[in-house]
Amino acid sequence: METLDLTEIINGVEITGPSPFGKHQRIAANIFRLLDRFVEPLGSVYFSPLDVIFEDGINRLQPDILFIRKENMGIFQDWIRGVPDMVCEIVSSSSYEIDTEVKMAIYEKYRVPEYWIVMPEPKTIEILTIEGDKYKLHSFAAIEGSVTSKVIEGLQINISDIFD
Numbered sequence: 715m716e717t718l719d720l721t722e723i724i725n726g727v728e729i730t731g732p733s734p735f736g737k738h739q740r741i742a743a744n745i746f747r748l749l750d751r752f753v754e755p756l757g758s759v760y761f762s763p764l765d766v767i768f769e770d771g772i773n774r775l776q777p778d779i780l781f782i783r784k785e786n787m788g789i790f791q792d793w794i795r796g797v798p799d800m801v802c803e804i805v806s807s808s809s810y811e812i813d814t815e816v817k818m819a820i821y822e823k824y825r826v827p828e829y830w831i832v833m834p835e836p837k838t839i840e841i842l843t844i845e846g847d848k849y850k851l852h853s854f855a856a857i858e859g860s861v862t863s864k865v866i867e868g869l870q871i872n873i874s875d876i877f878d
Contacts, residue, residue, distance in 0.1 A: 757783040765793040777801035802830035828865040
């Protein structure tokens with residue numbers, strides 16, 4: 715049985731990987747539903763697969779979820795061509811290094827204002843915001859509790875709504 719492969723260009727190298735597992739998709743759907751209801755007057759939320767092209771032929775990523783403020787919607791063309799206001803990666807054991815190191819460095823390089831790292835095991839959400847040239851921890855919750863966004867003002871998410 716074949717799987718759908720997803721393709722990204724990371725630092726000039728084309729990377730192909732399998733489509734996400736069902737658990738990953740449930741978590742992505744939960745995040746999307748919560749964000750979509752909240753951000754309607756502020757901007758738009760999108761989900762993978764949708765290319766975010768930072769530089770043609772150099773960095774074309776497909777974050778699991780992304781948010782663009784209304785005033786920045788000019789970057790939404792055929793794909794996203796520019797820097798979203800927030801990106802979210804749902805990390806699996808096979809994507810840990812790519813998501814938490816390689817992609818994080820790319821998002822940091824292009825100064826994506828907010829980066830969410832969601833780990834189904836052990837049920838954690840880490841929200842990083844760009845300060846100067848580096849990401850700093852803005853909000854974190856593990857197993858229970860809630861996280862807040864700096865970019866999406868007023869957003870507070872109980873992590874049990876994501877992982878249950």
